[in-house]
Amino acid sequence: MHLVIIGNGVAGVTCALNARRRDPDAQITMIGDETEWFYSRTALMYAFMDRLPRRALEPFERGMWKQQRLSLVHDRVVDLNAERREVTLGSGRVLGYDRLVLAVGATPAPAPWPGSDTVRSGMVNFVSMRDLDACESAARGAPRAIVVGGGLIGIELVECLVHHRVPTTFIVRDRWYWPVALCRAEAQLVRECMMRHGVDVRLGESVAQVHASAEGAFQGVTLSGGERLDAPLLGVTIGVRPAIAQFAEFAHSPAMGRGIRVNPQFETSLPDVYAIGDCAEIQQADGTVLHETIWYSAKRQGALLGARNLWGDGVPYVPPVFFNSSKLFDLEYTTVGQVTGLPDRTPTVVLRHTKRPILVRVVHDGEQVRGFNMLGSRWNHEVLVRWIEERRSASYVLAHLREAQFDVEFGRAPLQQLERQDSTLAEANA
């Protein structure tokens, strides 16, 4: 049995490790063209800020791969033949497979603004090791920087630039930062935090024109409002999309929508070819499409495929209650369940500290809690998830909030000092 995995990101690696546990004799080959060794993409910002050396980004000691008998091939796949069950590599080498896993991840969405196609240098993304190299060389000595995009990667890149004392303008298209995750008051806390660190935050503005020199060096942008900003560095962090363009040229390509279409068992339209992680688009039984793009979802998908479904167990993937956490500059952030995209009249309870940037938001539908957004303190998402699964009422949850706190010892956020305000989602977003 030869298992070939294309992509050595977290989905592919988790799949390989689980497959090895399931079948100690299988031949497992991982093909990756980004880096020779698996690294944690999420830690790029700490490498940029010199808080981690590059080698520390590798989650496993290098001896592990040999010990687990996982062959790593640092190359690019240029063809896939599903009839002959073969993939061809850039080097010309042909690899036969019994099962093929596509875990090719995602690539940054390209800059869509007029003039961006003339830029050859100074315009960077921030999702790969190569991006990090580009960011570092562009940030060196830069007198200013502009970052466009209102999500997590954007704020990470801004934090890195601020750390390197590059005055940075953060351009957010929406009325406030990250509206798919935060209500207005929450975004305001994040904005205040960014401004404390000297970030020039522009809300409700977008790029109208990108300017470059004759040689293609990025020079600046004109905003939709007409203002011209000059800087040698433009960070483009407007999201990622499945890295599936390459498949179009292959002899056989799996059925694709925005990503590679798979059923809940991760099977693509090609026999014995599976897809997981950021590149996969799961067609669920209820007709909806699930496209998960976070670290733990890649791990869960990889584990289920490697341990079960590659071996014909046919276990459908069921996503857990959504959760995520992050640190936005120095603001802790935890979200669980659904906090946006609900009807306007959905009741929402906001608990706020009058002086410190601590905010707790509980969204419920009158009967049961639906979601939590927590800023400025640490929370145990396992407890919050359980409350949602147990269909607890808002009053139960508010009375038991203490049980879900996860702050350091002596540092528990003072819940009794928080002021309560009841409103609806529409009001919170007004």
Added chain:
Amino acid sequence: MRRQGTLGWLGHDISRRGVTAWVTSVALVAFYLILYFGGTFDQQGRLDAWARSLFGWLPDSYEPTRWTLYGALYSVSMVGGGLFMLWKYRHNRYQVVRTLVVMAIQVSFGFSVPILLKVFGQPEYYFSYFWPLKFEYFYPSTIISQPLPFVVYSFVGSLLLVPVMTLLYGKRWYCSWVCGCGGLANTFGEPWRHLSQKSRAAWRFEKYSIHLTLVVALMVTAAWHLGHMSESQARAVCNLPELWGARPEAACMQQLPTSTFAGWYYRSALHPLMEFAKQYYGIIVLSVLSGVVGTGLYPLGGTRLWCRYFCPMAALLGLIQKLGRFRIRVKKDMCISCGMCTEYCEMGIDVRAYAQANRSFTRASCVGCGLCAEVCPRGVLRLENVSRREAAELNMSSFLDESWKG
């Protein structure tokens, strides 16, 4: 990428084994070598003279030596580094409380209280140190010569307080809250904490080295007591008065009857070995390993070389910790494998290996400094005291989370 400018260069260079780190380390090692072993130009005498001129204002009942100077330097380094810690981690109450406590203990019990005791004609006693770290507190000579309250404190502290507190709160109550060695590492040593070796090879070495030192420390304690026992029996046999300081001559020792334990011990192969351990433990373990290596190599090998590889107290507390309530709690599926926890673990524990496998854990070496939880960008980790114990150490096959098995 390091920060721009001279300060950016210096910050990177000194904390990432650059030229300035080497220079600092050489200077620290030289200082310790002079302190412990003197030098050709009587630098020790010079240190003593400095101490006398600095601390001349103390009453005559206290004679300042280079050790007074060392204690003062040590305390100043800890207070300075501690203030830096308090500023750097001002948002983290655990770090603030812990740092304040460890600073206060150093300044009082670690420095000024022993001086005051001597000023008032009492023995120079350190209430913040216990056997087997301060192994001389269990010497027969100490036990017999010290006032009873100090002896009682030594015994109750080392044999009752230390194990009970460790069972309840983990070794951190001592290693990160009380101990001066740990205190210096966590204050003055802050810029170098990430230099600890994270490899499995280092972990394997640590397991041997630290437990070996513990065995030697136990042996040395036993050696003093066995020696004391055989000597006092020999005195009884050859009718010498019970006297401290002078050891009975070999001719007298030879008169010990072979039928007694003391006689057997004196003639056995164990005796020279124990005497050897007694003679060299202080120099090799306490001077070289805790001073020269443990502190002198901060800028090259990280801050807890002594605590991690050699401290007999840490070894003992670690074994007790494995049985106790302390653990590092890992939130399920929240880890993004960034590696900040592993990088900033001064004990070289691969915290990420546990976090990414969703496993809460207790490692014998963990001193509970809490920095892994502090630097985690996802709030995955938390130090806890719970009544439930965690499963055994991580091995290769448990790199995976197998919770899907249900």
